[in-house]
Amino acid sequence: xxxxxxxxxxxxxxxxxxxxxxxxxxxxxxxxxxxxxxxxxxxxxxxxxxxxxxxxxxxxxxxxxxxxxxxxxxxxxxxxxxxxxxxxxxxxxxxxxxxxxxxxxxxxxxxxxxxxxxxxxxxxxxxxxxxxxxxxxxxxxxxxxxxxxxxxxxxxxxxxxxxxxxxxxxxxxxxxxxxxxxxxxxxxxxxxxxxxxxxxxxxxxxxxxxxxxxxxxxxxxxxxxxxxxxxxxxxxxxxxxxxxxxxxxxxxxxxxxxxxxxxxxxxxxxxxxxxxxxxxxxxxxxxxxxxxxxxxxxxxxxxxxxxxxxxxxxxxxxxxxxxxxxxxxxxxx
Amino acid sequence: xxxxxxxxxxxxxxxxxxxxxxxxxxxxxxxxxxxxxxxxxxxxxxxxxxxxxxxxxxxxxxxxxxxxxxxxxxxxxxxxxxxxxxxxxxxxxxxxxxxxxxxxxxxxxxxxxxxxxxxxxxxxxxxxxxxxxxxxxxxxxxxxxxxxxxxxxxxxxxxxxxxxxxxxxxxxxxxxxxxxxxxxxxxxxxxxxxxxxxxxxxxxxxxxxxxxxxxxxxxxxxxxxxxxxxxxxxxxxxxxxxxxxxxxxxxxxxxxxxxxxxxxxxxxxxxxxxxxxxxxxxxxxxxxxxxxxxxxxxxxxxxxxxxxxxxxxxxxxxxxxxxxxxxxxxxxx
Numbered sequence: 001x002x003x004x005x006x007x008x009x010x011x012x013x014x015x016x017x018x019x020x021x022x023x024x025x026x027x028x029x030x031x032x033x034x035x036x037x038x039x040x041x042x043x044x045x046x047x048x049x050x051x052x053x054x055x056x057x058x059x060x061x062x063x064x065x066x067x068x069x070x071x072x073x074x075x076x077x078x079x080x081x082x083x084x085x086x087x088x089x090x091x092x093x094x095x096x097x098x099x100x101x102x103x104x105x106x107x108x109x110x111x112x113x114x115x116x117x118x119x120x121x122x123x124x125x126x127x128x129x130x131x132x133x134x135x136x137x138x139x140x141x142x143x144x145x146x147x148x149x150x151x152x153x154x155x156x157x158x159x160x161x162x163x164x165x166x167x168x169x170x171x172x173x174x175x176x177x178x179x180x181x182x183x184x185x186x187x188x189x190x191x192x193x194x195x196x197x198x199x200x201x202x203x204x205x206x207x208x209x210x211x212x213x214x215x216x217x218x219x220x221x222x223x224x225x226x227x228x229x230x231x232x233x234x235x236x237x238x239x240x241x242x243x244x245x246x247x248x249x250x251x252x253x254x255x256x257x258x259x260x261x262x263x264x265x266x267x268x269x270x271x272x273x274x275x276x277x278x279x280x281x282x283x284x285x286x287x288x289x290x291x292x293x294x295x296x297x298x299x300x301x302x303x304x305x306x307x308x309x310x311x312x313x314x315x316x317x318x319x320x321x322x323x324x325x326x327x328x329x330x331x332x333x
Numbered sequence: 334x335x336x337x338x339x340x341x342x343x344x345x346x347x348x349x350x351x352x353x354x355x356x357x358x359x360x361x362x363x364x365x366x367x368x369x370x371x372x373x374x375x376x377x378x379x380x381x382x383x384x385x386x387x388x389x390x391x392x393x394x395x396x397x398x399x400x401x402x403x404x405x406x407x408x409x410x411x412x413x414x415x416x417x418x419x420x421x422x423x424x425x426x427x428x429x430x431x432x433x434x435x436x437x438x439x440x441x442x443x444x445x446x447x448x449x450x451x452x453x454x455x456x457x458x459x460x461x462x463x464x465x466x467x468x469x470x471x472x473x474x475x476x477x478x479x480x481x482x483x484x485x486x487x488x489x490x491x492x493x494x495x496x497x498x499x500x501x502x503x504x505x506x507x508x509x510x511x512x513x514x515x516x517x518x519x520x521x522x523x524x525x526x527x528x529x530x531x532x533x534x535x536x537x538x539x540x541x542x543x544x545x546x547x548x549x550x551x552x553x554x555x556x557x558x559x560x561x562x563x564x565x566x567x568x569x570x571x572x573x574x575x576x577x578x579x580x581x582x583x584x585x586x587x588x589x590x591x592x593x594x595x596x597x598x599x600x601x602x603x604x605x606x607x608x609x610x611x612x613x614x615x616x617x618x619x620x621x622x623x624x625x626x627x628x629x630x631x632x633x634x635x636x637x638x639x640x641x642x643x644x645x646x647x648x649x650x651x652x653x654x655x656x657x658x659x660x661x662x663x664x665x666x
Contacts, residue, residue, distance in 0.1 A: 042601075180512075
């Protein structure tokens with residue numbers, strides 16, 4: 001049984017905590033409550049063990065049972081999933097995890113050197129085997145890596161050009177903008193291209209990113225040059241077979257990110273999540289050695305199965321045992 | 334066991350179908366698939382029995398098992414929940430339900446005369462007892478009725494002025510606007526005021542409605558004149574005790590409809606639904622005989638428990654037995 005603690009209980013942390021509870025070989029040791037809010041209230045109602053961070057009084061005043069402090073969570077966990085805001089993970093590693101001799105999974109908001117490897121399960125699981133510190137890459141990098149890896153294994157990728165139309169905020173964030181503008185990222189390439197190289201070394205990739213006024217998902221358009229001429233049908237077949245990738249279609253009336261999320265809600269997925277990369281069937285095109293496609297990435301949930309697999313890889317569990325178990329427990333196709 | 338058929342499988346219909354499946358005294362006889370889309374695909378994956386409407390071939394081509402046609406669903410149901418778009422319910426009643434001698438619950442998009450009574454469970458359950466045709470009123474009318482009824486019983490309401498800031502579309506609807514405008518309803522009063530009177534006869538109420546660029550919830554601001562001077566604390570106490578009303582607060586960092594929906598997702602509610610009217614603690618004010626408040630109404634789910642209670646009322650089940658069972662099965666506070 002792997003005892004997992006979650007530090008940072010926001011968009012990713014709360015989902016990873018729920019996902020850990022669904023695993024038959026893991027136990028959720030608890031979460032750290034940085035402040036009091038509805039997320040902590042909901043965690044408490046679910047029976048999750050809550051640890052304080054200098055705020056025990058505030059939590060208890062609001063009816064939250066406090067199991068102990070941050071230190072005692074570190075003592076009772078074999079591995080920490082650190083889902084704190086970007087940069088804090090590295091600080092936590094140096095101040096706490098190394099001293100307490102506890103393993104830790106970090107998120108894509110950290111720089112690559114926080115971990116011994118950058119992780120996307122279906123691409124490079126074995127690089128994380130028995131490691132102490134591993135970084136699960138960001139939602140966009142995970143989405144790009146899954147798709148590019150599938151095409152690379154099938155056809156050999158020469159280079160990739162991608163435009164990322166990014167969601168501006170997560171659904172629960174009412175203070176972030178913009179509400180009516182498109183905001184280009186004015187450092188080129190955007191950090192996503194270089195980040196994909198931490199997962200698929202040596203790949204040629206250039207990325208551009210634009211923030212759009214939506215909370216639902218990111219959309220990527222990809223232009224991928226491969227080694228040999230391909231047929232559209234072969235590309236579709238490869239993508240259909242690739243794990244954690246879902247082909248969606250206007251035949252099912254899925255015309256936008258709104259319908260993808262509505263579909264996830266209708267499937268009864270927790271929080272209406274869609275951890276699979278969704279690629280539109282009608283958006284796949286081929287011209288000689290070039291493949292074009294449009295995919296949607298659910299920023300809130302795509303890295304959740306990756307975190308679960310990272311925990312198992314770092315605990316020495318082989319890929320085959322982990323990947324299938326994670327998919328089944330999270331009902332991922 | 335009450336056999337329930339659902340006709341119209343959109344925002345409301347699909348939720349009522351799921352809610353029926355959670356009741357130990359009801360059986361979902363099936364739903365009618367008007368077309369093929371992701372909602373039908375998800376229903377099929379959940380094991381819901383699907384009936385065709387002249388589209389059996391299209392459904393079967395897409396892998397959907399068809400149990401029969403519309404007529405055979407009507408034959409196997411004791412009661413139909415009609416959640417078709419406004420106006421169609423009345424047509425269906427005249428063309429099918431009367432002929433087939435089947436009871437039917439209609440939604441708030443229909444005119445009041447489609448039913449023998451207009452229904453909000455905690456206000457006028459008994460009016461629907463053993464009736465053949467009942468109309469559950471719209472989301473806005475339901476929200477207004479719950480709150481006004483609670484204040485009326487406690488203090489006696491003299492008159493109500495309300496402004497409704499309405500969500501423009503449901504989350505899955507990618508074609509509707511506006512995306513950047515406020516659209517006033519230019520027929521005054523808006524239909525909501527008169528509609529509340531179908532539930533609470535004789536109440537004095539004037540309503541104005543403005544459509545805003547959001548999908549999450551409606552917000553209502555109410556100014557309620559009551560018979561005697563009241564204290565803010567008494568109002569808060571009355572609203573806290575009223576069923577299907579939830580007091581939310583900035584203490585829990587619930588500052589907008591976005592955080593309410595995020596809270597519902599965190600609670601693990603199906604589809605992230607919040608069927609309770611949410612009233613902000615900080616939004617309640619009192620001035621002599623006037624009460625002011627701000628409430629949010631989740632348009633997708635508020636009428637779901639009402640439909641379940643309407644089914645039981647029409648089947649002769651008394652209020653006490655139904656209301657509690659509905660709340661517990663849907664985990665409503």
